[in-house]
Structure formats: structure tokens, C-alpha cells
Amino acid sequence: MLKKIANIDRRIIFIVIVLCIIIPFLTKTVLEIRVSAPVKSAYKALEKLESGSCVLFSVDYDPASQPELQPMLIAVLRHAFKKNLKVIMMCHWPLGFPLGQDALMVTAKEYDKKYGQDYVNLGYRPGMSAIMLGIGREIRDFFASDYAGTPVDSLDIMKGVHNYGDITLLIGFEAGATGDYWVRLAGAQFGQKITLGCTAVCAPDCYPYLQAKQIEGLIGGLKGAAEYEKLVECPGAGIIGMTAQSAGHIAIIIFIILGNLSYFILKKREKE
Amino acid sequence: MAEIIGIWVAAFLTLCIFSFLYKDNPLYKFAEHLYVGSSAAYMLVYFYFFNIKPMLIDKFIAETGLARWILIIPTFLGVIMLLRIHPKIGWISRWSIAFTMGIGAGIGIVAGIHGYILPQTKATFLPLFIKGDLIQSANNIILVVGVLTTFLFFYFSKEHKGLLKPPVKIGMAFIMVSFGASFGYTVMARLSLLIGRIYFLLHNWLHLI
């Protein structure tokens, strides 16, 4: 019996994981979300901005991280539009640009915001670190036109926006090392205030930045997105997914315990 | 109609990829090759609309004099980069690689010193005893000891023996806790991705939730 448990078919593990995710969705169970300090700081950094301030959104992820970062982006965009902030979006991951565009269009419509006046999408350019440094001098050197080819000088929102000095807060949505570059280049060289929203994989690497006050706040993974949704009172995919996430974690912990138990008991028996 | 077809196509492709969980099969291979081909060509479309057009063509039209003609240099460096696949004249692509390496190295030095080492070192200089706050004092001591011993763990110029052994062991413990935390977060991330796909199947495709 123990040997059977130790050598369980991996497909059984797969089925258990799928069930752990499907059942909470079907039962529509919603768990209470506790907001952590890093997410609260991220919220406060945006909340304290004055209406009309420019916020730069950097969409640095692609569909592979969409389930984690898209709910986060939507929640933060809703917060920014609610606060009547000017949203400037750009992207450093080519496959992620449409995700940003999609979220921007949907949320702008919800708050009746006008393109070119309240928000703009500058699109994608290759060479992220060069762009991050270059914006310190003039954003137009790289983004003379928006994603559709409209000259940025013809857009109201971009009037008077030239470099980091004109951007109150930068919020990076990160699935890789792009966030590190924002901190090390825009933050350290130009004093740009930065908040990072990142995948759970990247989040542990960002804690040193948070403690060193190199970033204002940190939103990590789907849980971070759920916390932000709670703060802005706009429930979305983050909160919906948290019960399934909890069930999945419990299942994996049980697997670890079972795996260890069978291993140690079998080892003991072998010795005997 | 396009939306409904789209959802069915997306659901079919999702299931094709999931079929790999049973075993490798032609449906998975089909989806895999479709993915690689589509994303590679996607880059080319981007290359034109987000690079060549705004940064070269539009700029060439808008600028005058030297600012216009100097654009020939990056174009030349870009084109010679493509010659890399040619066995005889591939060496010339080294010029553009050298250019990108130079920029990358320059950024690396500045970002490393000013962007990481200095602020992170500064943030480690914490008061080890705060009057009236024992917990914070303990936390600060743990943090400072953790940073120093972890750093020492990667010091390979001397064998980890004698005096060096205990701090290195402590460093190892910190690294293990850190890896454990990273593992926990990685589990969280991977499950979130699966949650996203299952939500798509149940909500957008099957309308069960």
C-alpha cells in the first residue's frame, strides 16, 4: 500500500489539482482577503497623488503571465481612473502590448475617459534598458508617436510631458527582470518613484527593493491582485481565483506531506 | 459570430496543449508548432510597425540635415546583424553585436553600482538595537547577519573551513529559507496560470460559472 502511494501515477496528481481548481469555481465560494503591507503601500502611493498627475504604466508581461498580471493591471487602472489621473502606457514585452491595450480600453470606457486627453498608449519599442535611460532625457526620442502612429505632440495628455520629471509615479507590471531595470535605471538614476506589480515568481526578488525604499509598494501575484481589488472595491478575477488558489496550495502541501511520510516509513522498513 | 468562433478555437487549442498531460501526441505537437510559428511572425509584424516605421521611416521623413542622414548608421548596423547567418560574411555582424555589447556593458556597470549595490548596502546599515523595540532589534540583527553570511557563502577564494565554516553554515540556512519562500511563490504563480485557463474554459467557453 505504502509503495503504491509512493509511486502514485502522476496523472492522478494532475486530476486532483484540476479538481481542486474546478470545485471552488463551481461552488462559487469566496474567501475573505487579508491585505498585506506591501500591497497597502502600493495602494497608498497611488491614492495620495493629486488629480491630473501623470502615471506611467509599463506593461512588461505576455500571455504566459496574463492570469496573474491582467487582473492586477485592471484593478490599478480602475484606481487611477477613479482618481482622475492621466494614464500613459507603454510596453517592453512585444507579446504583452495587446493585453495592456485591452485593459486600457475596457477600464477607460467604464470611467468615460477620452483617448489622448485622459490616457494614451505609446505602444512597444525594442531595447528596454536603452528606452528607460533615454526617457530620462526626452520621451519623444523613442515615442514620437503613439501605438497607432499619431504624433504624441498632437495629444493633449502629452503636452508638457518630456521625461521622468513630468511623471509622478511609474507602475511596472512585471513578469521578468524588466522591473529590476526600472528600479536600477529610472529609479536610481533619475529618482523616479516606482511601484511594482509582478508575478509571484518575481515577487521575492523585489522585497529587497521595498525594504531599501527603492520602490513605493509591491503587488505580488494573483493574491496581490486580489488584495488590490479589495482595496479599490472592484472585485475581479483576483478575488474569484483565490479560493481555487487556496485549494491548490492545500493539495500541494498534502502531496508534500504524503510524499515525505511514505518516503520515511519505507526507509525505516528497509532498515529494519 | 467571430467572437464565438474565437472562443471555440481558443478552447480547442487549450485542450490540445492540455492533452500533453496524458502523453506527447500529434495534437500537442500541432499546437506547439502553431505557437512557435505565430509568435515568431508576430515579432516581424512588430518589427515593422513598432520599430522600422516609427523609429526609421517616420523619423527619416520628419528630420532634416544631419539628423536625417545619420539614421543610415543604425540601419546599416541592423542590416549587417542579419548577415550573421551567412557563413562567409557573417563576421561583419560582430560590429553591431559589439555596439549592443558596449551599450549593455555600460548600462550594466551603472545599473549595478548606482542602482543596486549602493542602495542595497545602505539599506543594510540598520540599527542593531532600538530602545523599547526588541522585536525590531531582533529583526534587524537577523537581517544584517543574513546578508553578511549569505554573501560569505559565495566567497570561494578560501575553503569553507575553520573560522569561515560557522558563518557559511548560517548563510546556507538563510539561502535555504529563501529558496523555500521562492518555491512557495513559484507554486502560487503556476497555480494562478492554471486557474486562469480553467476559468476561461468554465466561464468563457462552457458558461458554467
Added chain:
Amino acid sequence: MRREVPLAITFITGFLLIIGFFIPHDPIGGLQSMFLQWYAIIAGFTMVLGLMTLTRIHTRRIVKRTQGFGYSVILIGAMLGTLVVGFYSGIKYKGLFELGTPFMWYYNNILVPLSATMFSLLAFFIASAAYRAFRARTIEATLLLIAGVLVMIGRVPVGNLIWNKLPIIAEWIMNIPQLAAKRGILIGVALGMIATSLRIILGIERTYLK
């Protein structure tokens, strides 16, 4: 010519970039800004280089009719299909990614499910690996395991339901020991990055010229 020119280019660009941080004014600042723009343009060409290599490999497989060449046909077909849809959308509509363009449809219904599902498979493999390989064999492995489990349970809402101190413990692990080790590791990485960058600029490290 084949070695000296690239070495000189690397030295000049790298050196200028560093100097630009100390002297941000023109002409140094202007030159640095121009180099950065060039870098962005050249970086775009690398995407084309990748595409050319991929096309060459799969065209060869089709021509030689090697085993599984049918999949290469699919790959090349997908490539051509994406290009046609992309350029059609880019020329016909105001922007490539206006909601409702064929390219956006292609992206949402083909690329997104493929990419997102591919990575979601990792959830299954990590669960399987946790069951088979995550063993408390040594003290170090036990530490790793305990930290992992505490963070896993403390970071989800159910952890708060089990014991309301679990999220606080998880947060403490993240804020103190985890942070300390990450900082130690990353400072080491940054030092390594600086050393390598210096070697590249000074022409000691030349492997990229091969």
C-alpha cells in the same frame, strides 16, 4: 578589421555610456541619447534574425522531408498566416491593435490560449515534483521545505482561516530571512555583472566575437 573594429566599438560605446552618467550635458549627453536610440533600432533587427534562423531550419526540414516535417509545414504556415493578418490589419485599420482588428482576434484566440496554457502546464509538473522530490532528507532540505510550506499556506486566504498568525509568519519570512539571503545573493550577482561588463568594455572578455 574583424577583431579590432568590434573591440573599438565596444570600448567607445561602453565608455561613453558610463561617462554620460557623470556628464549628462551636451555633447556627451546628446551622443549618449543618440546611441541609446540606435541601440533600440538595432535590437529590433535581432527579432528578424531569430525569425530568419527559424525559417531556415524548418524550410530545410520540409525540403529534406525529414521525420515530422508536417509540423514544420504547420509552423511555416502559421508564420505566413500571422504575417498576412498582421500587415493587413496594420495597413487597413488605424492601429494594429484596435479592438476588432483581425490581428487582435488572432492574438486573443490563438496566441493567448497557446502561450498561457503552455505555461499553465507547469502547475501540474510542480505538483508532481513536490510529491516525488521534495523530501526532508537533510536539515537544509527541511528548512527549505518548512519555509516553502509556511509561505504557501500563509499567502492564501485559507491560511488566515486556519490560524490568523500564518499570514504574519509568511510575511515575516519574506521580509526578514528571505530578504536577507536575496540581498546577499543579488549583491554578489551585481558585483559579477560589473566585473563582466568591465571585462567586455576593456576587451578582455571576447567570447561574443566568436
